[in-house]
Amino acid sequence: MTKRFHSVKKLPIWIAISAVVIIAGIILYALLGFNFATSSASVEVKFDALYKQETLQNFCEDAFKSAGLGYKLSSVSEERDPNTLGSTRNYLLVYTFDGDVAESSLASAVSAISSKIDSDTDFSTTAEASVSFHLISGENFYEATWRGAIALGVGAIVALVYIGFRFGIDSALAGLVSCVHDSLFALALLAIVRIPVYPYTPLLFAGLAVAFSLILWIVRSAKMREDFKDPSFAPLSAEEAVEESCAGSLTAVLFIAAAFAAMLILFGAIATEGLRLFMLPALIPLAASLYSSLLLAPAVYAPIKAKFDRIKTKQKRYVGKKKADSAQAE
Amino acid sequence: MGKIKSAICLTLITILIAVLCVVCFVPFPVGWDEEGKTLSFYNPIINWTNKSSDLGGYQFGGSDPAYVGGSYTVVFYPEGVISRKEYEDNTADRTESDNKDYEKQYVQYKGGAIYLNKDTVCDGGNEPSAKFKEAFADRLAILKERFERIHQQGMKLEVRDDYTVTVSLPATSSSTAVAFLYFSYMGDVTVRYGSDSSSATIVFPKTGSNAKPITSYIKGAGTRSSGNTEYVSIAFTEEGQRLVASATSAATSESTGSLYVMVGEEQVVALEGIESELNQPELIVSSTSYTADSAAVIAAVIDTAVKYSSDIELKINQGEIYRMPASFGDNALTFAYIAFGVCFAAMVAYFLIRYRRLGFSHILTYLVYLIALTLTVWAIPLEWSVGTIAALAVSSILLCVSDAISYEYARKEFATGKTMESSVKTGYKKCFLSILDAHVVLLIVALLTYLIALTELQAFALVLLFGTAISALCSLAVNRFLWYITMPFAKSPAQFCHFKREEVEDDD
Numbered sequence: 001m002t003k004r005f006h007s008v009k010k011l012p013i014w015i016a017i018s019a020v021v022i023i024a025g026i027i028l029y030a031l032l033g034f035n036f037a038t039s040s041a042s043v044e045v046k047f048d049a050l051y052k053q054e055t056l057q058n059f060c061e062d063a064f065k066s067a068g069l070g071y072k073l074s075s076v077s078e079e080r081d082p083n084t085l086g087s088t089r090n091y092l093l094v095y096t097f098d099g100d101v102a103e104s105s106l107a108s109a110v111s112a113i114s115s116k117i118d119s120d121t122d123f124s125t126t127a128e129a130s131v132s133f134h135l136i137s138g139e140n141f142y143e144a145t146w147r148g149a150i151a152l153g154v155g156a157i158v159a160l161v162y163i164g165f166r167f168g169i170d171s172a173l174a175g176l177v178s179c180v181h182d183s184l185f186a187l188a189l190l191a192i193v194r195i196p197v198y199p200y201t202p203l204l205f206a207g208l209a210v211a212f213s214l215i216l217w218i219v220r221s222a223k224m225r226e227d228f229k230d231p232s233f234a235p236l237s238a239e240e241a242v243e244e245s246c247a248g249s250l251t252a253v254l255f256i257a258a259a260f261a262a263m264l265i266l267f268g269a270i271a272t273e274g275l276r277l278f279m280l281p282a283l284i285p286l287a288a289s290l291y292s293s294l295l296l297a298p299a300v301y302a303p304i305k306a307k308f309d310r311i312k313t314k315q316k317r318y319v320g321k322k323k324a325d326s327a328q329a330e
Numbered sequence: 331m332g333k334i335k336s337a338i339c340l341t342l343i344t345i346l347i348a349v350l351c352v353v354c355f356v357p358f359p360v361g362w363d364e365e366g367k368t369l370s371f372y373n374p375i376i377n378w379t380n381k382s383s384d385l386g387g388y389q390f391g392g393s394d395p396a397y398v399g400g401s402y403t404v405v406f407y408p409e410g411v412i413s414r415k416e417y418e419d420n421t422a423d424r425t426e427s428d429n430k431d432y433e434k435q436y437v438q439y440k441g442g443a444i445y446l447n448k449d450t451v452c453d454g455g456n457e458p459s460a461k462f463k464e465a466f467a468d469r470l471a472i473l474k475e476r477f478e479r480i481h482q483q484g485m486k487l488e489v490r491d492d493y494t495v496t497v498s499l500p501a502t503s504s505s506t507a508v509a510f511l512y513f514s515y516m517g518d519v520t521v522r523y524g525s526d527s528s529s530a531t532i533v534f535p536k537t538g539s540n541a542k543p544i545t546s547y548i549k550g551a552g553t554r555s556s557g558n559t560e561y562v563s564i565a566f567t568e569e570g571q572r573l574v575a576s577a578t579s580a581a582t583s584e585s586t587g588s589l590y591v592m593v594g595e596e597q598v599v600a601l602e603g604i605e606s607e608l609n610q611p612e613l614i615v616s617s618t619s620y621t622a623d624s625a626a627v628i629a630a631v632i633d634t635a636v637k638y639s640s641d642i643e644l645k646i647n648q649g650e651i652y653r654m655p656a657s658f659g660d661n662a663l664t665f666a667y668i669a670f671g672v673c674f675a676a677m678v679a680y681f682l683i684r685y686r687r688l689g690f691s692h693i694l695t696y697l698v699y700l701i702a703l704t705l706t707v708w709a710i711p712l713e714w715s716v717g718t719i720a721a722l723a724v725s726s727i728l729l730c731v732s733d734a735i736s737y738e739y740a741r742k743e744f745a746t747g748k749t750m751e752s753s754v755k756t757g758y759k760k761c762f763l764s765i766l767d768a769h770v771v772l773l774i775v776a777l778l779t780y781l782i783a784l785t786e787l788q789a790f791a792l793v794l795l796f797g798t799a800i801s802a803l804c805s806l807a808v809n810r811f812l813w814y815i816t817m818p819f820a821k822s823p824a825q826f827c828h829f830k831r832e833e834v835e836d837d838d
Contacts, residue, residue: 046415077652080402085507085651092652107441130415132443136496139470139487141478144784151782151791155775162774166767200786204717207779207787211724211794214771222764252735259727263673267723270669275385275658278716 008243011299018181018296025188034202035194039099040136041106042074045113047129049089056093056117056129063112064095067105071095072273099137106133140199148203152183156210163214167221170308174301175217182213182292186285195281205285212260212289216253217297223249238306246298257290336818343812347694350701379708382715382789383484383500386656387663399663399714400656401484401498404510405649406473408466410450411493412436413649417445443491451493458493465644466493469516472638473497473646476513479630480505480623483785484715486657495646498654502713505623512631514648517594519544519635521570523577523604527590527597533577534570544639547573551632553625554614560625562599564591564613564632575609582606589613593635594645598628658716666719677730685737686828687820691812692733699729699797699804706796717790721776725797728772732765732805737827745832750823758810769802 007014043064045056053076064071072095079090097106113131156179164172186209187202197205227233227245236244261283268279352358354375361370373389377398381387386399407413412420417436421429436445437456446452453459458466473495477487486498497513499506524530534547547570554561566574574589581587583605591599591613599615601608620628656662677696681689703722712718740757744750776798779791820826 075655077403077654080651080653082404082510082648082651083507085402085653103441110441128419130418132414133441134443134490135440135492136488136490139474139489141474141485141487141785143478144481144787148779148783148787151779151787152775154782155778158778159771159774162771163767166763204720204787204790207790208720208724211772211775214775215728215768218764218768218771222767226760226764252731255734256727256731259730260723262676263723263727266672266676267666267669267719270665270672273659275662275666275716278720282720 006243007295008239008246008299008302010295011303014296014299018185021192022184022188025184025191028194029187029191032191032194034191035196036138036199039138041097041099041101041103041133042136043071043095043097043106043110043113043131043133045093045129045131046079047091047093049091051129053091053093055120059113059116059120060093060095060109063109063116066112067109069097069101069105069109071097099135103133103135109133138199144200145203148207152203152207152210156214159214163218163221167225168308170301170304171217171221171224173304174297175214175221177300178217178289178292178297179210179213181296182209182285182288183207185209185292186288189284189288190281193284195284196277197281198278201278201281205282208282209285209288212257212286213292216256216289216293219252219256220246220249220293220297220301223252238309239302242298242302242305250294253290253293257286257293260286333818336815339815343694343815347697347701351697354701354704375708376704379704380502380711380713381656381663382502382713382718383486383498383654384656384658384715385663385666385719386501386660397655398501400501401486401654402501402503402506402510402651403496403498403654404651405490406495406497406514407444407647407649408451408462408469408493409645409647410447410462412445412447413494414442414444439493440491444494446493462644465642468638468640468642469644469646470495472516472634473513475637476627476630476634477509479634480509480626481784483713483717483789485785494649498657500713501653503623504621505627508624509627510648510651512598512627514646515593515596515598515631515635516644516646517596517635518639519548519632520592521547521574522590522592523574523587524590525586525588527588527592527600530588530590531577533589534573542569544636546570548632548636550636551629553622553629555622555625559616560620560622561614561616562620562625562628562632564599564615566611566613568611571609571611574613575607578604578606578608581608591632593631598631663714681730681734684734684828686826687816688737688813688827691809691816692730692737694812695733695804695809696726696729698808699726699800702800702804703793703797706800707793710792712789712793715786715789717786718793721790721793721797724772724794725801728768728798729801729805732768732801733809735761735765736805736809741827741829744824744827744829747831750817750827750829753829754810754813762806765805766802769798769805772798773802 043060045060047056057073061071074094074096077092077094079088079092080086081088110131110133117129117131160172160176160179163175183206186205190197190202190205224242224245227248228241233241233244264279264282264286268276352374357371357374357377359370360372363369377389381399383399383401386397389396389398405413421432424432435447435449437448437452439446446458448454448456451458451462453461470489474487477485477497482499482503484500488496490496499509518535520535521533522530523533535542535544547567549565549567551562551564554563578587578589581604585604587604588600588602589604589608590597601613601615678689678693681692685692707714707718736758739761740753743753743756748756773795776791776795780788780795783791817823817826824830
């Protein structure tokens with residue numbers, strides 16, 4: 001005998017969970033903000049073509065190891081002429097460190113690298129290299145942020161109007177609650193778990209949460225529209241009907257979520273660190289949308305449907321009574 | 331459809347898809363030297379497609395293959411701030427006694443990352459003055475607004491060591507050098523008239539007792555476009571128009587007067603060879619060197635200089651420029667391709683296991699979708715970035731789910747005892763609206779997001795828009811057609827699709 005989990009009847013629990021997560025997220029965001037991977041430190045070695053890059057890399061990495069610094073070779077780039085952007089045959093070696101690295105450790109590493117370069121006799125005396133460390137903080141472009149937020153809001157509302165036409169206003173209302181909830185829930189989770197993310201990531205994640213939410217809700221709505229036409233659903237209450245129909249679309253919802261999750265995990269596992277910083281945290285909006293689609297949205301939809309069903313029945317009665325009155329009068 | 335017709339159709343379609351796959355995704359050697367060493371490669375369309383500043387990779391072939399993607403980065407130094415390298419170079423070029431004087435002028439800041447001029451920056455002390463800090467904050471705001479106005483995807487702006495600014499523009503940008511140079515121009519806007527910019531007379535703003543802010547003369551600047559010509563337009567107020575008309579009233583075809591728009595002491599726009607009085611509310615200037623991007627840069631410089639007009643006199647110097655590789659790492663794109671390949675293999679395995687030979691019709695459909703989207707991204711042209719890859723992933727999954735839903739509906743119909751032909755027809759009929767609804771909703775969201783949003787989100791939305799449209803077409807038309815032409819080869823349609831009839835319990 002299988003026992004069904006009656007998620008639709010537990011709306012207060014889902015509201016409480018969502019409220020706790022969103023409020024915690026808002027508080028943490030107000031106190032700490034998102035963990036943007038924008039504050040960092042770097043050690044840069046500017047050198048000309050007379051130097052061997054490998055030797056300089058060895059100098060740097062030895063110095064970082066002796067200073068106990070965790071480092072990452074960020075890039076080797078070429079200096080360009082400002083007018084033509086042609087090569088100048090000067091190069092820049094960049095190592096990056098976390099933003100909270102001690103300045104004194106960087107300073108001692110830089111001075112160790114400088115003295116090694118100065119004392120190295122293998123290089124020509126005309127060879128030039130300069131080492132320095134830098135503290136970097138990223139800046140946000142706000143126009144892109146607010147326009148993005150408006151775009152997502154407008155897009156979601158128009159999409160929900162379409163859902164209203166196709167599946168009914170009750171479905172659109174539940175979809176609206178789901179979209180707003182999922183974007184807030186995803187942002188709150190991002191603020192709580194404090195995964196380092198790029199500055200544009202929160203907005204993109206809110207957008208992804210809305211997109212996932214709309215896709216999953218359409219699957220639910222399409223199934224419910226189909227099921228509610230079935231005469232076997234007629235005697236069921238709104239709660240029972242929603243629960244029964246959602247059980248039927250559970251596999252499709254889980255399949256879609258699993259497909260997205262598999263893709264994000266595979267990209268996150270195989271890709272480079274930079275791409276991983278985007279792909280793995282993208283599981284957060286997916287998780288928010290899946291939670292909402294499985295538990296919250298059907299529970300929100302059931303009372304809305306019950307209300308709309310009551311209004312429809314009243315209207316039918318009223319029309320029926322009017323028809324009966326006019327028939328009697330005739 | 332008969333077997334022969336199906337065979338011909340399927341062969342032609344498969345050959346076409348295979349050829350397009352090679353053109354889009356497969357590099358191969360095309361030239362060898364006498365020793366059989368590969369000299370040159372055919373680079374598929376995916377290699378030619380623009381890459382954002384986050385992703386990048388080397389094209390195939392040659393001893394020095396081209397790097398596609400990444401960015402150009404410039405460092406802006408405020409007046410009185412120099413890099414450690416410049417300080418070291420300057421001290422190396424001087425004699426010991428000169429060096430002592432030079433060293434007295436500068437103070438090391440942040441462990442020697444930069445050096446600050448004691449007079450200009452520190453007001454004679456060893457720490458930056460409040461006046462300098464305020465001036466730097468103003469210049470940073472101007473730089474931010476200028477770069478933000480050109481809406482480049484993957485652009486980055488960072489403050490380094492408190493008092494320098496680094497800006498990265500994607501390598502695909504056509505206005506990199508112009509933006510780096512012009513955006514460093516700081517100071518008030520002046521309009522001058524004369525034979526050359528250095529000796530020209532200032533038309534406005536007036537100084538002394540008649541002094542008025544520049545906004546009394548110029549409303550703002552923008553761009554215009556007509557055919558292949560790009561223009562910078564500067565809108566005057568009534569007073570500005572009157573002053574320009576009065577300054578140019580004596581102009582004749584023999585005079586050599588030019589009107590210059592300057593920001594600080596740098597010439598930004600020049601209207602040369604004025605032959606008659608200029609009495610118009612808007613000055614529209616074109617140049618053979620203007621592109622849409624460079625005109626936008628020049629308009630942004632003038633407009634922000636008008637908007638941020640102040641008494642601050644801090645200049646900004648354009649420093650060194652570097653060609654940076656992809657910020658996600660040199661191999662980010664290669665690993666993204668590998669990850670995509672693994673996802674593709676997983677999808678193929680799933681469809682072949684669940685639907686047996688019917689899975690081939692989905693695989694061919696998916697390849698059609700992938701080729702169409704790749705050609706679209708290349709032709710528009712768009713860039714491959716994290717956002718566009720995310721959009722590809724969303725629309726890919728939409729297509730896979732749509733195909734799986736249509737197969738499942740047909741499976742259900744077949745299980746009830748209908749013929750395969752009837753099951754496919756009824757199954758598609760039942761799921762058509764659900765699949766269409768999902769696509770329409772995503773199309774609406776993508777279209778509106780594309781129209782309103784900027785940069786990364788706009789690119790994500792545009793690829794999602796095309797991906798969803800192609801997915802709808804592939805799922806509702808291509809997949810059904812491929813199913814239709816592959817079925818005649820099946821001896822048992824049920825085995826071909828891995829469909830089963832519902833078992834009916836015998837009451838007896």
